[in-house]
Amino acid sequence: xxxxxxxxxxxxxxxxxxxxxxxxxxxxxxxxxxxxxxxxxxxxxxxxxxxxxxxxxxxxxxxxxxxxxxxxxxxxxxxxxxxxxxxxxxxxxxxxxxxxxxxxxxxxxxxxxxxxxxxxxxxxxxxxxxxxxxxxxxxxxxxxxxxxxxxxxxxxxxxxxxxxxxxxxxxxxx
Numbered sequence: 056x057x058x059x060x061x062x063x064x065x066x067x068x069x070x071x072x073x074x075x076x077x078x079x080x081x082x083x084x085x086x087x088x089x090x091x092x093x094x095x096x097x098x099x100x101x102x103x104x105x106x107x108x109x110x111x112x113x114x115x116x117x118x119x120x121x122x123x124x125x126x127x128x129x130x131x132x133x134x135x136x137x138x139x140x141x142x143x144x145x146x147x148x149x150x151x152x153x154x155x156x157x158x159x160x161x162x163x164x165x166x167x168x169x170x171x172x173x174x175x176x177x178x179x180x181x182x183x184x185x186x187x188x189x190x191x192x193x194x195x196x197x198x199x200x201x202x203x204x205x206x207x208x209x210x211x212x213x214x215x216x217x218x219x220x221x222x223x224x225x226x227x228x229x
Contacts, residue, residue, distance in 0.1 A: 125208030140194030
């Protein structure tokens with residue numbers, strides 16, 4: 056289903072509308088079947104595929120806020136700041152970040168003390184620790200604006216622990 060959505064969007068942009076690549080990033084619409092319509096919060100097309108305008112209040116645009124991108128760049132039960140940031144860096148900005156050292160444990164630790172948002176936790180363990188920050192400063196800031204989209208791309212304004220999501224970021228690492 057997810058690849059079908061992307062294929063339909065590309066086909067529409069390239070062959071139907073004759074637009075350039077920027078529309079793939081900026082499109083305020085996508086194509087949905089009944090199950091994707093539920094993810095995006097739009098009306099179900101009733102057993103077929105249909106074009107749907109993305110809800111403006113979700114700040115969605117194009118491929119980077121799609122269910123396909125979100126799902127491909129997430130863990131099974133949660134989104135992944137690192138995977139999303141790495142995808143953007145490598146595929147859109149043509150910048151390769153080296154792989155992590157062999158002794159790095161890739162699991163997200165439990166927040167110490169008070170509950171935290173995923174962003175707060177990533178800033179604490181990735182951006183404050185010098186050995187991690189040397190690479191994560193190029194990954195995480197590009198993914199923080201996508202925190203409103205869960206592991207399958209459904210829009211949310213709060214984390215599973217009830218804390219509000221802050222997707223705003225200033226990128227100043229070049």
